Amino acid sequence: MFPIPPTLAAMSDAPRPTLLFVVTEDWYFRSHRLPTARAARDAGFDVGVACRVGKDAAAIAAEGFRVIPLPWRRGSFNPLRALGDVRRLARLYRRERPTIIHHIAVKPTVLGGFALFLAGFPNDLRDTRVVATLAGLGLGLSGAGTKAALGRGLLRLALKAAGWRRRHALVVQNGDDAALLAAGWPRPPSSRLIRGSGVDLTHYEELAEPMGPVTCAQVSRMLTLKGVEDLVAAVRQVRAQGVDLRLLLAGAPDADSPAAIPEATLRAWGTEPGIEWLGAVSDVRTVWARAHIAVLASRGGEGVPKSLLEAAACGRAIVATDVPGSREVAVEGRNALLAPPRDPAALAAALSRLAQNAALRRRLSLGSRAVVDPEFGEAEVGRRMRDLYLGLVAPFPASAPGGA
Known part of the structure; x- marks a missing residue:
């Protein structure tokens, strides 16, 4: 369990800050993001998960997280469907007005970025902070061809549509992705390197090599x-x-x-x-x-x-x-x-x-x-993500300058 840090303990009389994860699938959230969500919950955040609901939604809800169904699919890139997804997300953001929205992976980052623009961000959601984690760019964005370059351009446009600024965070999992995103962008948003989503080092222990054929x-x-x-x-x-x-x-x-x-x-x-x-x-x-x-x-x-x-x-x-x-x-x-x-x-x-x-x-x-061990462990990754969230909600001077 992560103790409630002083920055949130001091706010104990106020409503708990809310953290809304936006992710494509419930099974992906359960397999890759539970450690981060638990760390945020134990630090004092009220956690919600917006995703396509399947068989893993009950396990997510059992952790004390609100599950908000989204009718989207990972493999669908139909423009009309994408526009509908953007509108649904915009309505969700206006209704929930979370303290932090965390987009996980490329599709939620792109569609969520345009949804924030449609929802009137940052003016109408001036107290909302945004985190985007790019858990790999996929072959569609990491290649050297024209199609990949256009895809990266669309991602950058989505980040700009979300009103990217200093109080937000772009998280990448490896340095190659950070360099690729920065290439050709005069003022790219600074990114944070948090490698992976964490592995349970107590659950996965060293095993003896098996007998028999290799x-x-x-x-x-x-x-x-x-x-x-x-x-x-x-x-x-x-x-x-x-x-x-x-x-x-x-x-x-x-x-x-x-x-x-x-x-x-x-x-x-x-x-x-x-x-x-x-x-x-x-x-x-x-x-x-x-x-x-x-x-x-x-x-x-x-x-x-x-x-x-x-x-x-x-x-x-x-x-x-x-x-x-x-x-x-x-x-x-x-x-x-x-x-x-x-x-x-x-x-x-x-x-x-x-x-x-x-x-x-x-x-x-x-x-x-x-x-x-220990760099990729759940405890280390959870600590780094928790500290990122806390840094976004900690008090800061109203006159702080904006970023790119």
């Missing part, structure tokens, strides 16, 4: 952008070379994503020698208890992958692609081997090397826990 595992949504196809191709290559490497794929299909891998394809892979598709797994410690090596073959756009944080906390050697976000956790030579994205042959070489070198595997495994 096994690698990827825990992720089953999407092409996560490089699952590249990983399957790499494991096929390793096995064709006579190395008995096994692969576990843990994760459900994601029908809302345009990058979804069909369930029929996943089932077909699961019938191949050495490959097992587990589907959704409620406790991924059972995966790491079976696997010697953690893999994330992502093609890019990551924030800080939670699956790698959990694997590292369990003391697993890592093979990952050399992309922003992943290399925050997978450090070449310390706890990981890196390969270029979209390169099954290079991925196969790294997997083969680690599968056949127990000493190297053991050395990298020993380095993994030290990478995440």
Whole structure:
């Protein structure tokens, strides 16, 4: 539990400050943002969560957080639907008038930024502060093409529409994203680096390496952008070379994503020698208890992958692609081997090397826990986010100058 800091304890006779999270899915909030929300609640905030409601809403409400349904979908970019989402958010902001609005990820940041403008921010919501966390830019915004550049321009426009200024905070999870957002923007808003959403270091403890054939595992949504196809191709290559490497794929299909891998394809892979598709797994410690090596073959756009944080906390050697976000956790030579994205042959070489070198595997495994403990732990991430919120609600001079 976080004690109530003096800045809020001194306000105990006043109404509690309100913190409204705006996020696409209830399951994402539960899996990635509960530690931050708990830290804010324990510091004295009244917490609400606006999201699409599914099976995880009850668990969120059980934490004492208000759940506000939003009828949106992550995979929908229909302009008319987006306009409707903006209007609904504007009405929500005018009705709730929260002390802090925290937009999580790119879509809520973009739509929420325009909704704030429509709601009359900052004049009509002059006491509201805004936090935006960009949990990875995704392949759509992090690429080098014209489409990605236009997407980043739209994101910047949304931030400006939200009346960006000194009393707000832009949070990124890795330095590469901060640099990419700043490029080509004469006066970009300053960003804060808070790496990841936190991992429970007591729940995920170091595990002994399992017996039996060397096994690698990827825990992720089953999407092409996560490089699952590249990983399957790499494991096929390793096995064709006579190395008995096994692969576990843990994760459900994601029908809302345009990058979804069909369930029929996943089932077909699961019938191949050495490959097992587990589907959704409620406790991924059972995966790491079976696997010697953690893999994330992502093609890019990551924030800080939670699956790698959990694997590292369990003391697993890592093979990952050399992309922003992943290399925050997978450090070449310390706890990981890196390969270029979209390169099954290079991925196969790294997997083969680690599968056949127990000493190297053991050395990298020993380095993994030290990478995440304590910097990526829930307590540290929760403390930093709590301090950010408190800094936004702390008294400040009325004559303080505005920022970019």
